[in-house]
Amino acid sequence: AQSVTQPDIHITVSEGASLELRCNYSYGATPYLFWYVQSPGQGLQLLLKYFSGDTLVQGIKGFEAEFKRSQSSFNLRKPSVHWSDAAEYFCVVGNNAGNMLTFGGGTRLMVKP
Amino acid sequence: EAGVAQSPRYKIIEKRQSVAFWCNPISGHATLYWYQQILGQGPKLLIQFQNNGVVDDSQLPKDRFSAERLKGVDSTLKIQPAKLEDSAVYLCASSPGIINTDTQYFGPGTRLTVL
Numbered sequence: 052a053q054s055v056t057q058p059d060i061h062i063t064v065s066e067g068a069s070l071e072l073r074c075n076y077s078y079g080a081t082p083y084l085f086w087y088v089q090s091p092g093q094g095l096q097l098l099l100k101y102f103s104g105d106t107l108v109q110g111i112k113g114f115e116a117e118f119k120r121s122q123s124s125f126n127l128r129k130p131s132v133h134w135s136d137a138a139e140y141f142c143v144v145g146n147n148a149g150n151m152l153t154f155g156g157g158t159r160l161m162v163k164p
Numbered sequence: 165e166a167g168v169a170q171s172p173r174y175k176i177i178e179k180r181q182s183v184a185f186w187c188n189p190i191s192g193h194a195t196l197y198w199y200q201q202i203l204g205q206g207p208k209l210l211i212q213f214q215n216n217g218v219v220d221d222s223q224l225p226k227d228r229f230s231a232e233r234l235k236g237v238d239s240t241l242k243i244q245p246a247k248l249e250d251s252a253v254y255l256c257a258s259s260p261g262i263i264n265t266d267t268q269y270f271g272p273g274t275r276l277t278v279l
Contacts, residue, residue, distance in 0.1 A: 055206075087270075094168070095207070095255070095270040141206050151220060152268065154206030 053078040053144045055155035064132050065163040072127040072158050074142030083145035085152070086116055086123045090138040100123065106130075112136070137162045165192065168271035170256050173190045180204035188235070195219075196233055197268060198241050199255040207220050209253055212238065241279030243276075251278045260268045 054077045063071055076082055086098040100111025106118040116127045125142060142155040169188040177183050190198050195214050201233065202216035212219040215236035224231065228247070233239040243250055252275040259266040 092272075094272045095257075097267050099265070143206075150210060151212065154208070156204075159176050 053082070053153045055142050055144050055145055055153055056143050057140075057155040057158050059158045060156070061159050061161065063163060066134050067131050069138070070127075070129045070132045070160070072078045072140050072160070074125045074127065075123050076142070077088060078126060078144055078146070079124065080147055083147060084116075084118060085143040085145065086110065086114070086125075086127050087141045087143055087154075088138050089141065089157075091106055095141070095162075098127070129148045132160075134162045134164065136160060167258055170254075170271040172274055173272065173278075174227070174275050177246055177279065179248055179278050180245040181257055182242065183254075183276060184240050184242045185254050185276075187234040187239045187256030187271060189239070189243070189256070190193055190269055193258035193260050194236070195259045195262050196238070196239050197257040197259075199223075199257065201250070201255055201273070208269055210241070219262065244263055246276075246278045248278050251276055255265050 056075045063086050066101055084101045087095045088098050091093045098114050099108050099116055101108045101118050106139050108116050118125050119122045137161050141157050143152050145152050174258050197212050198210045200210050201207040210224045211221040212233045213233040216233050229243055231241045253275050255273045256271045257268040259268045
């Protein structure tokens with residue numbers, strides 16, 4: 052069975068600082084990996100996704116993620132955080148037999164002015 | 165392009181009552197999903213439809229939950245009878261097809277409180 056672990060429940064960073072959100076997955080084959088963001092009062096929005104190819108994936112809003120098979124990780128990064136990035140971030144693994152997504156528990160990002 | 169629509173946005177009921185949620189996916193999207201998101205957790209897939217057929221309902225508590233997607237467009241999710249532990253946000257999502265590279269688009273959700 053596929054699973055996702057996000058070790059950090061809460062993270063606080065200062066505006067303008069760099070950000071890295073950690074994600075570890077468990078899946079028997081090559082996974083399909085996603086990062087979604089959930090802002091207060093808004094629906095879940097896809098930031099980026101990885102299926103194959105280049106292991107460094109660029110997404111919207113200046114985010115990127117790197118797939119590391121040896122570490123079973125798919126960490127999300129942003130070089131300079133903006134106050135509007137405060138939200139809940141979910142790492143997601145999808146199976147390659149269909150479109151079934153398994154979400155991690157989420158990391159809540161707070162941004163200090 | 166209109167997004168995924170859900171109603172109602174909020175619902176408060178007593179335990180043992182029944183409740184229904186409605187979802188209208190993005191026009192033309194073949195696949196529709198219902199997720200349950202308990203406070204402090206990530207969403208959990210309940211059921212997946214392709215057109216009007218069920219693809220996966222392995223995590224749907226079938227003794228009290230039911231869902232249908234008549235005519236392959238709108239969908240309703242029903243809980244009867246509700247339990248306290250059903251308090252959660254119910255999210256609907258849709259995608260153009262069932263290909264695993266398709267992006268799922270999520271609605272705003274229905275927040276259910278069971279008292």
